Amino acid sequence: MKPRVLEILKKLMAFDTVSSESNMALIEYVRDLLLTQGIESLIVKDASGKKANLFASTGPEVRPGVLLSGHTDVVPAAGQAWTFPPFAATVQDGRIYGRGSCDMKGFIALAIDAMLDAAHHTLNRPLQLALSHDEEIGCVGVRRLLDVLHLAPMRPFLCVVGEPTNMQFVLGHKGKGSYRTYCRGLEAHSSLAPRSVNAIHVACDFIAALRESQQQLQRHGAQDSDYDVPYSTVHVGQIVGGKALNIVPNLCTLDFEVRNLPADNLDQFLEQLRERAEVIVQEAKKLSSVAAIEIETVNTYPGLDTHPSVEAVRFLKQFAAPDTGTAKVSFGTEGGLFKQRLDVPVVVCGPGSIEQAHKPDEFIEISQMDAGEAFLHGLLGSLKA
Numbered sequence: 001m002k003p004r005v006l007e008i009l010k011k012l013m014a015f016d017t018v019s020s021e022s023n024m025a026l027i028e029y030v031r032d033l034l035l036t037q038g039i040e041s042l043i044v045k046d047a048s049g050k051k052a053n054l055f056a057s058t059g060p061e062v063r064p065g066v067l068l069s070g071h072t073d074v075v076p077a078a079g080q081a082w083t084f085p086p087f088a089a090t091v092q093d094g095r096i097y098g099r100g101s102c103d104m105k106g107f108i109a110l111a112i113d114a115m116l117d118a119a120h121h122t123l124n125r126p127l128q129l130a131l132s133h134d135e136e137i138g139c140v141g142v143r144r145l146l147d148v149l150h151l152a153p154m155r156p157f158l159c160v161v162g163e164p165t166n167m168q169f170v171l172g173h174k175g176k177g178s179y180r181t182y183c184r185g186l187e188a189h190s191s192l193a194p195r196s197v198n199a200i201h202v203a204c205d206f207i208a209a210l211r212e213s214q215q216q217l218q219r220h221g222a223q224d225s226d227y228d229v230p231y232s233t234v235h236v237g238q239i240v241g242g243k244a245l246n247i248v249p250n251l252c253t254l255d256f257e258v259r260n261l262p263a264d265n266l267d268q269f270l271e272q273l274r275e276r277a278e279v280i281v282q283e284a285k286k287l288s289s290v291a292a293i294e295i296e297t298v299n300t301y302p303g304l305d306t307h308p309s310v311e312a313v314r315f316l317k318q319f320a321a322p323d324t325g326t327a328k329v330s331f332g333t334e335g336g337l338f339k340q341r342l343d344v345p346v347v348v349c350g351p352g353s354i355e356q357a358h359k360p361d362e363f364i365e366i367s368q369m370d371a372g373e374a375f376l377h378g379l380l381g382s383l384k385a
């Protein structure tokens with residue numbers, strides 16, 4: 001790994017960019033660094049003005065570029081037992097320890113270094129950098145940037161999302177929808193329970209419907225044996241309801257998620273679920289008209305399914321280590337959104353392992369940084385005119 005890459009990585013890791021915090025200082029650092037080599041950045045702020053995405057491009061504007069994409073936010077370190085300082089890069093025993101080292105400031109440091117290099121050469125295609133915020137809370141931040149890039153006259157030729165994959169080519173992941181459901185009933189003294197609508201009972205019926213839909217997905221939905229769980233999944237993660245044992249509860253709230261194979265349509269699933277909810281509500285309304293099930297979408301992001309034979313994958317394979325395989329993963333990335341909004345082929349490939357992400361004493365192997373550097377070096381070499 002070049003000393004400059006480590007220097008950049010140390011700077012990046014020193015910024016506390018936990019998703020709840022501003023990432024502006026990091027974005028300004030990158031903008032200023034790129035500007036030292038004459039590369040201008042487009043900054044796309046969020047509604048609060050406290051967070052921003054960055055997009056930069058170097059090379060001929062008239063041709064589609066190779067886009068390197070990463071998220072600048074990290075998950076919290078608070079409450080975890082760290083032996084190393086989380087917001088600093090500690091180099092020890094062939095590893096770099098610290099929050100974000102593998103997820104995913106290591107890749108960002110390599111990508112920035114490649115951009116700085118690229119500025120010194122005449123390129124036949126632009127090299128581009130996209131940095132987002134709020135990825136860890138559901139791929140929230142990048143959407144504003146995609147709104148802008150979607151309207152740009154030239155779309156990228158391919159996009160590399162540098163999430164930690166041990167430099168393997170990840171071509172697919174499931175999409176995800178998260179939902180909050182309000183089940184409403186009618187309060188009453190519990191001695192009169194059968195005359196009222198118990199919101200928790202309504203929620204139980206709804207959960208039964210969810211579990212039934214899971215079975216349907218398992219039996220009749222899309223199947224893909226490349227995944228640990230080869231079908232779309234439905235899961236209730238949280239439920240809150242009731243005030244006291246002697247009161248028939250009027251509200252029960254539950255949170256559920258769907259992780260769908262790209263071939264299973266999330267909107268269609270939700271439509272069918274609403275129909276099932278309606279049947280439950282109609283039954284409950286025989287006792288009280290206030291009975292209701294309201295499903296609110298909290299967040300969704302699409303899955304990714306890049307075909308291994310597309311030109312972009314074959315092009316990138318030239319610069320990868322000979323033993324590089326293709327895989328699908330269980331975690332989500334911004335890749336699905338890049339594909340959906342820009343219609344660009346996406347390969348998720350970056351140094352480090354997801355096994356080390358989100359944990360105390362997160363680290364990246366320096367050998368992985370070296371592998372990432374070699375990959376981007378080859379890629380940049382091919383862009384030189």
Ligand SMILES: [Zn+2]
Binds near residue numbers: 071163
């Ligand atoms: Zn990540």
